[in-house]
Amino acid sequence: MTSNFGKGAKLRRSSIVACTLMFCASLSAWALAPRNPMAALNKNIRLETAIPVSFGDWHLDSGGVQSVVNPQQKGLLDALYSQTLTRTYVNALGQRIMLSIAYGEMQSGDIELHRPEVCYVAQGFSLETVGESSIKLEERESPFPIQRLIAQTNSRHEPISYWMRVGDYVVASGNDQRLARLMHGFKGWIPDGILFRVSSISDDNEAAYHLQERFVVDLLTTVDTNTRGFLIGPVSPEEVGSKR
Template sequence: MNKSIVTGVVLCGLMVLTSWTAQAVKPTTRLSDLHQKIVLADVIPTSFGGWTEDVNQVSAVINPQVDAEIKKIYAQTLSRTYVNKEGERIMLSIAYGTDQRDNLAVHYPEGCYGAQGFNVSPVHYESMSSRTGEIPATRLVASLNNRVEPITYWIVVGEKAVRNSWELKKARLSYALDGLIPDATLIRVSSINADSAVAYRLQQGFVDEMLAAVSPTMRAHFSGHAH
């Protein structure tokens, strides 16, 4: 049998097993109740490193339908635009949900931007360096008319950073087997720049300074290195 077919069958089987096990195991304890309460507006400073919040800017244009869907999924959201002394801007969006069971799942940026009419490039994965270790980041470019927006995001399920829905399901199952309902945090940074390489370098520096500015506990949480 063709190797790729065998691989596909195995992966399909694993996904079915994961789904069945998730239904069979009924976790009862929220992980969010076991650690320090997260209040995004308090734990993320409005100024850090060379960055200050630009209160005259919004971080993203969200249509009412998308905004309503996001509010169903997440307990908290934070959207800010930061500016440095060179006038460069970074848009930060963090969404935090306390319940990552099947009825509440991550709203991926590529779907969010696509729903707003943006052309969205294929995603690619990169290991992004941080002060607490490597972060498995996802990158893509969204464009609409003359607006070109390179985007970096990553997801933390409980205390584990994941890249995609498959890794998210595995992490969720791992917690379920321990009787835990994991929380989830999606961190997105983006900037308006037709040169994605330049944009990603700027975003890398921003993320590093942001992580340096939060408490050690929150730094570990946001980077997925709390375990």
């Protein structure tokens, strides 16, 4: 028969093992938790000055004929984003593009970029998902992904193109957004994030998307290298390494 002393010793040993395992698990979680904010790499970029008011055939439309839909209501904007920029541009033909950029310094926990699928519906639009596409720049080997939508009210038909940059990666879907956060977390980084959206009021979806792509290419080829990287991430895996 096992004595009470033996049982007690065995119980104490089990408790010590359990406590040791719990301590090790806690230590591992602490060690693996991301701590390095990527926002520190972009602290000198201010959207208001980094994005030019005129470039190529485009200039700022001071008339304000078309209103840009805000990414969220002000209270939520302040909680999610450290910088936002909304402008309307017009070209020589009178064609207009509405631009909205929202920048969040931290993409972790419940703090993340809110996609247009959320904010447009919240403001009374019906929304149709057209699907994913891509934009190619001459100086980059690979195109980057964008998402296309159509927002509709009784009086407004608005084709939309957008992408998100989460840390080093450009993504166009919620699943890829979460995956990018996870990949940075494994490396010890807390990613920052950009939501870049362009749209126009047009009943011709194909022409609207073509115009939006032209606007984006004109803008990205005009801004300096740092701003371009801020908007669509680094050029290559080698540049990712050089930033660290």
